[in-house]
Amino acid sequence: MEVGSVLDFLQNKTILIIGATGFIAKIFLEKILRVQPNVKKIFLLLRASDDSSATYRLHNEIIAKDLFIVLKEKLGANFKSFISEKLTLVPGDITYEDLGLKDSILREDICNQTDVIVNLAATTNFDERYDIALGINTFGTKHVMNFAKQCTKLKVLLHVSTAYVCGERGGLILEDPYHFGETLNGVSGLDIDAEKTIVCKKLDELKEQGATERDVKIAMKNLGITRAKAYGWPNTYVFTKAVGEMLVEKLKGNLSVVILRPTIVTSTMKEPFPGYAEGVRTIDSLAVTYAKGKLTCFLGDINGVVDVVPADMVVNAMLVAMVAHAKQPSDIIYHVGSSVRNPVTYLNLQDFGLKYFTAKPWINKDGTPVKVGRVTVLTSMDSFQRYMFLRYLLPLKGLELANTALCQYFRGTYLELHRKIQVVMRMVELYRPYMFFKGVFDDMNTEKLRMAAKESGTETDLFYFDTKNINWDDYFMKTHLPGIIIGKDLFRLLKEKLGTRFSSFVSEKLTVVAGDISHEDLNLKNSILREEICNQTDVIVNLAATTNFDERYDVALGINTLGVKHVMSFAKNCVNLKVFVHVSTAYVCGERGGLIVEDPHEFGVSLNGVRGLDIEMEKKKVEEKLNELKEEGATEHDIELAMKDLGSKRTIDSLIVAYGKGKLTCFLADLKAVFDVIPADMVVNAILVSMVAHANQPSDIIYHVGSSVANPVRYLNFRDYSVRYFREKPWINKEGKPVKVGKVTILSNIDSFYRYMYIRYQLPLKGLELVNAASCHYFQEMCVDFNRKIRTIMRLVELYKPYLFFNGIFDDLNTEKLLSMAREGGVETELFYFDPKIIDWEDYFMNVHFPGIIKYAFK
Numbered sequence: 001m002e003v004g005s006v007l008d009f010l011q012n013k014t015i016l017i018i019g020a021t022g023f024i025a026k027i028f029l030e031k032i033l034r035v036q037p038n039v040k041k042i043f044l045l046l047r048a049s050d051d052s053s054a055t056y057r058l059h060n061e062i063i064a065k066d067l068f069i070v071l072k073e074k075l076g077a078n079f080k081s082f083i084s085e086k087l088t089l090v091p092g093d094i095t096y097e098d099l100g101l102k103d104s105i106l107r108e109d110i111c112n113q114t115d116v117i118v119n120l121a122a123t124t125n126f127d128e129r130y131d132i133a134l135g136i137n138t139f140g141t142k143h144v145m146n147f148a149k150q151c152t153k154l155k156v157l158l159h160v161s162t163a164y165v166c167g168e169r170g171g172l173i174l175e176d177p178y179h180f181g182e183t184l185n186g187v188s189g190l191d192i193d194a195e196k197t198i199v200c201k202k203l204d205e206l207k208e209q210g211a212t213e214r215d216v217k218i219a220m221k222n223l224g225i226t227r228a229k230a231y232g233w234p235n236t237y238v239f240t241k242a243v244g245e246m247l248v249e250k251l252k253g254n255l256s257v258v259i260l261r262p263t264i265v266t267s268t269m270k271e272p273f274p275g276y277a278e279g280v281r282t283i284d285s286l287a288v289t290y291a292k293g294k295l296t297c298f299l300g301d302i303n304g305v306v307d308v309v310p311a312d313m314v315v316n317a318m319l320v321a322m323v324a325h326a327k328q329p330s331d332i333i334y335h336v337g338s339s340v341r342n343p344v345t346y347l348n349l350q351d352f353g354l355k356y357f358t359a360k361p362w363i364n365k366d367g368t369p370v371k372v373g374r375v376t377v378l379t380s381m382d383s384f385q386r387y388m389f390l391r392y393l394l395p396l397k398g399l400e401l402a403n404t405a406l407c408q409y410f411r412g413t414y415l416e417l418h419r420k421i422q423v424v425m426r427m428v429e430l431y432r433p434y435m436f437f438k439g440v441f442d443d444m445n446t447e448k449l450r451m452a453a454k455e456s457g458t459e460t461d462l463f464y465f466d467t468k469n470i471n472w473d474d475y476f477m478k479t480h481l482p483g484i485i486i487g488k489d490l491f492r493l494l495k496e497k498l499g500t501r502f503s504s505f506v507s508e509k510l511t512v513v514a515g516d517i518s519h520e521d522l523n524l525k526n527s528i529l530r531e532e533i534c535n536q537t538d539v540i541v542n543l544a545a546t547t548n549f550d551e552r553y554d555v556a557l558g559i560n561t562l563g564v565k566h567v568m569s570f571a572k573n574c575v576n577l578k579v580f581v582h583v584s585t586a587y588v589c590g591e592r593g594g595l596i597v598e599d600p601h602e603f604g605v606s607l608n609g610v611r612g613l614d615i616e617m618e619k620k621k622v623e624e625k626l627n628e629l630k631e632e633g634a635t636e637h638d639i640e641l642a643m644k645d646l647g648s649k650r651t652i653d654s655l656i657v658a659y660g661k662g663k664l665t666c667f668l669a670d671l672k673a674v675f676d677v678i679p680a681d682m683v684v685n686a687i688l689v690s691m692v693a694h695a696n697q698p699s700d701i702i703y704h705v706g707s708s709v710a711n712p713v714r715y716l717n718f719r720d721y722s723v724r725y726f727r728e729k730p731w732i733n734k735e736g737k738p739v740k741v742g743k744v745t746i747l748s749n750i751d752s753f754y755r756y757m758y759i760r761y762q763l764p765l766k767g768l769e770l771v772n773a774a775s776c777h778y779f780q781e782m783c784v785d786f787n788r789k790i791r792t793i794m795r796l797v798e799l800y801k802p803y804l805f806f807n808g809i810f811d812d813l814n815t816e817k818l819l820s821m822a823r824e825g826g827v828e829t830e831l832f833y834f835d836p837k838i839i840d841w842e843d844y845f846m847n848v849h850f851p852g853i854i855k856y857a858f859k
Contacts, residue, residue, distance in 0.1 A: 001324055001452040006463050009323040010036040014113045014153075018094060018144060019121030020044040021061045023278050024160065024265060028118065028315045029062070030272055033086060034071045035462060041088055043110055045099060045121075048091040058089055066495065070272040073499020094121050094140035099147050114151045116322060118158045119144045126235040126430045129217060130224030131199045137240035138192055138247065145251040155326040156256045158318060163261040163307070163335055163441050165242040167233045170438030172340075175333040175445045177259070178242055180250040184232025192243060195227060214737065234433040249331070256330050258321045262314045263337030263441060267483040269310035269475060270464075273500070275483025276311070283308065283349065284484045290353050290372060291362040291485065297376040299384045299428060300435030302347045307339035307441060309467060310475070317446065317465040320453050332445060338467040339440035341447075350374065352476040362485070384428065392421050398778050402771045409764045517544050517566050518558035537574045539691055541581045542567045549799040552640055554622045561615055578695040581687055586676065586704050586810045593807035595709075598702040598814045656853060659722050659741060660731040666745040668753045668797065669804040671716040676708035676810060678836060679844070686815065686834040689822050701814060707836040708809035710816075719743070721845040731854075750801065761790050 010032060019025050032039055044062075048054035062068075063083060072079045090110065093100035101107040121144075123136045141159065148157050166173045167184045181190050202223055206216050224236030233239035248257060266284075267277035277284070283306065289295040317336045325332065338344065354372060361369035378384045396417055403410040446465075454460055495502045513533070516523035524530040544567070546559050564582065571580050589596045590607045604613050629639050658664040686705045694701065707713065723743060730738035747753045765786055772779040819835055 001448065003320060003324045003449075003453045003456045003458045006319050006323050006458055007036050009326065010319075011038045012040045013115045014041045014043070015039065015116045015118065016043040016045065016090075016110060016114045016151075018045045018099070018117065018119045020046055021057060022120050022122070024262070024311060024314055024318075025118075025120040026062055026065060026067055027268065027272075027276070027311050028120070028318060030067050030071060031312075031315050031319070033082075034074065034272060037082070037086075039086060041113065042086055043088050043090050043114065045090040045092050045094070047093050048089075050091055051089065054089040054091040058087070065278070067272060067276055069495050069499050069502075073501070094143050095135035097143055097146070099143055111147075111150045112152060115153055115155050116158070116326070117144070117148050117151065117154065117156075118160070118318070118322070120160045122160075122241065124162075124237055126237045127221045127225060127426070128236050128240075129220035130227060130236055131203065131220050133224055133236045133240040134192075134195060134199060137237070138243045139196070141244035142192075142247045142251065145248060145255075148255060149251075149253060154255065156258060156322055157252075158258045158260060158322050159245070159248050160318070161241050161245050161259055161261045162238065163263045163337055164238045164434070165233075165245060165261065166439060166441075167238065167242075168433045168437070171440075172442050173335075173439045174442045175261075175335050177249050177331065177333055178246045180246045182246065187231055190231055190243070192247070195243075198227070199223070235430055252331060254329060256325050256328055258325050258330065259333045260314075260318055260321060261333060261335050261441075263307035263309050263335070263339065265311050265314055266308045267310065267480045268312040269470065269479060271312045274479040277480075277483050286349075287353055287481060287484060290375065291357045291370065292364070293362070293370040293372060295375050297378055297384075297387060298346070298350070299378045299381075299432075300346055301379065301438075302345070302350065302377050304346055304435075304437060305339045305343045305440060306346055306349060307337040308344065309337050310470070313465040313467065316463040317449070320458060320463050320465065321449060323458075324449060324452065334446045334449060335441040335443045336446060336465065337441045337443065338470065340443055342467045342470055342472070343440070344472045348472060349476070352473065352481065356477055356481045360485075381432065388421070388425070392417075392424075395779075395782070396421065398775065399782070401775075402768060402779060405771055406764060406767045409767070517563035520566055520569070522566060522570050534570075534573045535575060538576055538578050539581070539695070540567070540571050540574065540577065540579075541583070541687065541691070543583045545583075550795070554626065557615075557618060557622060562619065565615070579691050581691050583687065586706055587803070589808060589810075591802045591806070594809075595811050596704075596808045597811045598704050600700070600702055656722060656850060659744065660726045660739065660854070661733070662731070662739040662741060664744055666747055666753075666756060667719070668747045668750070668801075669715050670748060670807075671714065671719065671746060673715055673804075673806060674708045674712045674809055675715050675718055676706045677713065678706050679839070679849075682834040682836065685832040686818070689827060689832050689834065690818060692827070693818060693821065703815045703818060704810040704812045705815060705834065706810045706812060707839065709812050711836045711839055711841070712809070713841045717841060718845070721842060721850070725846055725850045729851075750797075753797065757790070757794070761786075761793075765790065 015032070017025055017029060020029060029042065029044070032042065044054075044058065046054045046057050048057055075082050088106075088109075090099075090101065090106060091103075098107065101110075119141065121136060121140055123133055125133075144159075145157075148154055163173070165178065169184070181188070183190050199220075202219065203216070206219055211219070221236075224239075228234065228236050228239035231239065233242060245259060248259060264283060267275050286295065286298075314336050317334060321332075321334055354374065357370075357372045361371065364370055376387075378387055396414070399410060399414050399417065403414045450466055453463070491502075498505050511529075513522075513524065513529065514526070521530070524533075542564065544559060544563055546556055548556075567582075568580075571577055586596070588601065592607070604611075606613050625642065626639070629642055634642070655664060655667070683705050686703060690701075690703055723741065726739070726741040730740065733739055745756075747756055765783070768779060768786060769783055772783050815834075822832070823829055
């Protein structure tokens with residue numbers, strides 16, 4: 001087998017990529033554009049109704065991804081023109097004959113110009129609707145094969161399948177083709193036209209019955225699983241992909257065809273940069289759930305081999321195979337995986353996860369690190385079913401009895417728990433074949449391809465795919481796990497701007513300082529570094545704070561109060577210091593109403609006139625209380641509660657998400673009250689401008705950065721925006737269904753809230769306590785949890801009550817003067833904007849804030 005230069009082959013070639021928005025497809029596209037800019041043309045077939053829809057998908061689902069950062073850096077300002085020159089968008093749909101191409105001229109161009117077709121189109125959901133999976137994975141492949149025969153210059157067709165078309169077979173799984181009509185269990189009669197007839201008949205039957213869209217979806221999913229199992233495959237995905245392979249074999253004629261079967265595809269190992277992944281894929285969901293402390297057990301053979309392969313290796317194997325078989329009539333299958341040459345087990349993955357998340361724990365929403373340990377391993381389905389019965393099904397039966405006794409009061413809770421159990425059982429049934437999978441994938445053909453490439457001048461440094469070279473410990477610890485965990489990307493634009501220089505730029509500009517402001521001298525232990533900071537610093541910006549309303553008093557006092565003292569003392573040692581900016585909060589005003597001016601708080605002055613406020617005395621009280629608790633042998637939990645009582649989430653966004661999910665049943669507030677909000681970038685800009693304005697000019701000034709005077713928005717506006725947004729763009733729940741929202745019950749005073757809580761929660765809790773006592777405390781855990789939730793709500797209401805009925809507005813005269821000075825003093829106000837009057841609140845909430853928190857903050 002001759003391979004030769006991949007770069008030479010790609011030069012001046014025209015390639016049709018089908019399924020271009022997929023994970024592997026995007027990496028394949030980026031690789032070609034980056035390594036061989038002299039490729040003639042790439043046709044991208046995108047499922048779209050017209051050119052504008054296809055363009056939207058290209059920009060939002062393909063080139064907007066971080067994947068293209070390296071290419072953008074390489075081309076700079078020429079990136080857009082390069083993309084326009086090399087890519088031709090093809091709106092179409094492979095579920096139709098002729099790929100659904102409506103533009104006859106474009107269709108003719110593709111047929112006359114295409115050298116290579118790469119079919120990556122697929123739906124990969126294990127329990128996809130049968131009509132959809134059959135349409136894409138099976139008939140879609142048939143339509144691609146028929147279209148390929150019309151391409152007069154075609155040199156090779158590469159069809160990407162999956163190694164798991166093997167079903168549940170164990171042992172060594174060979175790189176053998178499936179012949180048309182072949183089944184895994186020997187049952188005869190497999191025919192795709194008959195399958196299509198079964199689907200159409202079932203859809204007609206459901207239509208006649210007046211079935212809802214949800215009923216149709218469930219029926220189609222169940223039909224897919226049933227048909228797959230009838231012929232020996234475990235799920236709809238691998239069944240329809242296997243039949244797709246049969247069609248490639250049957251319809252290939254004189255075409256040079258390559259079928260490539262990757263195993264479980266993970267993040268990139270090297271290119272275009274290490275660790276690129278999209279979303280949480282397959283095994284990654286286990287890693288993230290484990291990191292969050294929510295993985296209580298693992299079902300599977302812990303010593304079983306899990307066959308994974310980095311995405312860039314899959315793409316390289318595709319490119320080399322494509323070149324090797326161009327214009328050489330072939331019918332060959334390549335497994336691209338690691339189970340034979342470099343196996344990794346579930347036990348290895350558990351060890352990597354434990355090591356990584358112990359060293360770099362997941363930080364949860366309250367800012368605390370999640371501690372991880374080894375999970376319970378269930379080595380058989382019987383042990384799993386016992387676990388589910390004792391932990392979930394038995395309590396569900398008890399809840400069902402309690403619900404009946406309390407006139408269906410717990411119906412919502414019962415139905416939700418029942419739904420979750422059903423989902424878990426269905427997912428286990430779908431994934432069970434892979435958790436106990438005993439097969440390893442023979443890769444003899446792939447090894448021959450690699451050897452041929454090595455011997456015939458292929459650029460193996462660029463097109464590497466030898467899984468023997470992977471150090472799994474290094475890959476998971478330094479590449480894959482960091483890649484899937486670091487998802488939120490505030491620095492995306494900077495990364496695009498700097499490309500591969502991003503890491504070196506960050507290393508050059510940032511110096512990390514280990515310290516703690518709750519200690520004197522900021523707890524700097526490195527004396528040389530301390531001296532450098534003191535000698536070199538021009539500006540100090542103190543943003544350190546704990547923002548929990550009911551933080552432990554010792555923690556809050558240490559950071560928010562004594563921490564500021566320590567920062568101020570340290571600042572006096574900085575010989576080049578030009579300005580010190582301290583970021584506080586407008587709500588230091590307490591519950592005062594009316595116009596709240598930008599005045600300082602005098603030392604020792606309290607809001608209620610009580611004398612004796614002294615931070616050293618407060619520190620002493622904390623120390624005395626901690627010593628007292630220690631002598632009493634108090635637990636850590638007791639100490640935390642005591643410290644919170646002694647001192648007694650991201651505010652509005654938690655309300656938005658709770659409402660969008662249909663879980664916000666009431667709202668306690670004065671709807672007409674002004675609700676002072678300000679975008680974060682405006683706050684940052686105000687910090688920067690004030691910093692410059694007061695550098696080397698002795699000053700003591702306070703700036704309120706808010707909107708309540710200049711551009712007020714009310715809770716009523718906020719409610720209306722929320723209703724409109726979630727009616728137009730409903731939250732999609734875990735079942736894939738849109739959540740319907742309406743206006744919530746408004747409780748306009750605290751008395752009405754107490755009545756609501758008593759009737760809706762405290763009274764049913766009394767009933768549950770009676771049922772618990774009557775059933776020998778079987779529901780003790782549920783009672784304790786329910787009681788805890790009620791107490792938490794009551795505590796939160798007590799904490800937030802001053803702000804829900806807040807009647808103050810924040811004077812911003814100083815800030816307005818700063819804004820005017822900036823305009824008159826040549827400040828780049830288009831870059832450093834902070835005038836809240838320019839905000840259109842409706843546009844901001846509807847088109848910026850709500851979409852932003854849904855996309856980035858709450859997954």
